[in-house]
Amino acid sequence: MKRTVIVVLLSIAGFAMTFTYGALPQARTVADGVYTTEQSDRGLKIIDDYGCRNCHGNQFEGGPEEQPPLLGEQFVTAWGGRKLDELAEKITMMPADQSPQNQIRPAAAPDVIAFLLRWNGYPPGKSELPADPAALKLIEIVAPAPQRLSY
Numbered sequence: 346m347k348r349t350v351i352v353v354l355l356s357i358a359g360f361a362m363t364f365t366y367g368a369l370p371q372a373r374t375v376a377d378g379v380y381t382t383e384q385s386d387r388g389l390k391i392i393d394d395y396g397c398r399n400c401h402g403n404q405f406e407g408g409p410e411e412q413p414p415l416l417g418e419q420f421v422t423a424w425g426g427r428k429l430d431e432l433a434e435k436i437t438m439m440p441a442d443q444s445p446q447n448q449i450r451p452a453a454a455p456d457v458i459a460f461l462l463r464w465n466g467y468p469p470g471k472s473e474l475p476a477d478p479a480a481l482k483l484i485e486i487v488a489p490a491p492q493r494l495s496y
């Protein structure tokens with residue numbers, strides 16, 4: 346009899362835990378397919394409209410006046426371990442030489458991030474990156490998966 350009570354209580358606890366964790370948004374990384382190709386195409390158009398390459402280089406390899414690269418190891422090292430909300434905030438302060446009303450709007454920042462992720466070799470996925478900072482805060486920047494060696 347006692348044992349039945351314990352089993353019932355444990356089942357209820359298990360159900361409650363599954364329910365709670367199921368309801369929480371999942372923490373992800375940029376390697377998990379967090380943007381779509383349509384979104385990164387929009388991001389590229391924004392980047393071209395705003396002249397980001399004038400400073401960050403034609404291939405985003407870094408600019409002539411030591412503007413940081415938005416590509417490769419240096420970019421990933423600078424941003425690794427940080428979350429996408431921070432990167433979105435930085436992007437809304439670009440172009441660096443413009444006044445705030447001519448800089449990237451927060452709603453457009455995820456499109457720009459989507460392009461940068463694709464350009465850096467992170468895979469696209471099925472749903473778009475949201476603009477909500479709380480949601481972006483759950484996505485961590487990690488190194489892209491290493492290219493598979495061919496032999």
Ligand code: HEC
Binds near residue numbers: 396398412414440442
């Ligand atoms: C007038 C030159 C200029 C333009 C145009 C410009 N940037 Fe920048 N950007 C900079 C400089 C300088 C820095 C480094 C200082 C800083 O972080 O504010 C920087 C930093 C960044 C960083 C952070 C890089 C890192 O590793 O810390 C990102 C991301 C970025 N820019 C994105 C963009 C995007 C996207 C655009 C186009 C909307 C853009 N920038 C246009 C000059 C520019």
